[in-house]
Amino acid sequence: MNLQDFISFLFKLLFFFALGVLISIFADNIGKKIGKKKIVLFNLRPKYTAMIITAIGGGVIAILSSLILSLLSQDAKTYLFQMNKIKQEINIYKQEVNKLKQRYDELLSEVNLLITMTHLGDIIFIKDQPVFIKSIENNKNIKEEIYNIIEEANKSIKQKYIYSLKNDQTTETIYSNLIRINKNQLTDIIKKIYSNPNRKYVIIFLASRNIFLGEYVDVNLYLLEDKLILKKNSILGEIEIKNPDDIQQTIALILQELNNIQQELIKKGKIPTDNTIGGNINLSDIINIAIELKNQAELTKMKQKFKILLINRNDIYIANKFNVELKIITY
Incomplete structure (x- = not known):
């Protein structure tokens, strides 16, 4: 019990103590006065009449006291009027x-x-996980392009997972291959692209349920406008190299900066797929740039400062792949 609750309890205790004293004094006085006057009600003896009037008076005082307490205490008000x-x-x-x-x-x-x-089989996709993401390049022949994308998605999944197909088919299935798609969703997407032929779109395949190894991949299709995030030849990031002789440290700094760039592009709307945002750069290129940096530092034999710039060589959209170039600069 905290101090506030204790004070509230003490206040209520004192209130009821004072109420009891008041009722006792009032009842005693009323009883004496009525007894002396020998008032008679309902042909009762004065003694019983005095008892009845005293009891009624005490009850009235108790009711009034309770009403007063309800005005002073929220708890009492709640108990009296809102308990039901x-x-x-x-x-x-x-x-x-x-x-x-x-x-x-x-x-x-x-x-x-x-x-x-x-325990019976591995989950290869969880519900609502992106299965495949692809930009739509050819807006002139939409239907053919969509079917090509579906076939590409099939091939991509086949290359990455071991699976065994079941023979059951549904009326909603348009492909007897690995991926199963709702016809109505596909029709709606084709109509939407036809109605806006000048826009660039990206189509996303989301698993419609948990997909276990050996099952068909049931997907829902979603269409987003593939908006431009960064124009080509933009500087994605830069790294200041303080110790160019340490090749291992240089490689670690480049990999860290690539991770930072990935997080920034995701914040700007880039959709990651296959644990990447689509930036293409070979590990051999990173190693080679680290070696080249060390060689330049040894040749100059001067206390020059070096930076490595990370530049995208093509426009970056929500879902497309792009090439990253590493460039050494001195200052």
């Missing part, structure tokens, strides 16, 4: 809690089932 409403709300909350517990049990059962299934 609170009880109803408590019952409603109990019902909601029971529903939540029931839903929790259902979700727990689903999780346990999922855990059991993972």
